[in-house]
Amino acid sequence: MSSHHSEELLESENNKEVDSLFSKVSRLKEVTIGIGDEVKRQNSLLDDMSGSFQDTGTLLGISMRKVKGLTTAGGGRIMCYMVGFAIIVFFAIYVLMK
Numbered sequence: 001m002s003s004h005h006s007e008e009l010l011e012s013e014n015n016k017e018v019d020s021l022f023s024k025v026s027r028l029k030e031v032t033i034g035i036g037d038e039v040k041r042q043n044s045l046l047d048d049m050s051g052s053f054q055d056t057g058t059l060l061g062i063s064m065r066k067v068k069g070l071t072t073a074g075g076g077r078i079m080c081y082m083v084g085f086a087i088i089v090f091f092a093i094y095v096l097m098k
Helices: 002-075 075-097
Strands: none
Touching: none
């Protein structure tokens, strides 16, 4: 009878351990699903940012071509105006931030 009782006790402990393991596996599954969802969201955000950077690069390239066209068309005069304007703007920002 003692042998039967110890077998039942071991079986009960095994069942408790299996239940504990099952709950841990379930939590791990939830965590990995959460991580997967977060990775998908981050990848989507990175794709959007990549598109934005490409658009910005395109706009910057267009602006640089226009500036180059202005400097070659108007000579040094327009360039002096642009440099003077930039200096005034930077000075104004410096004074305001002081």
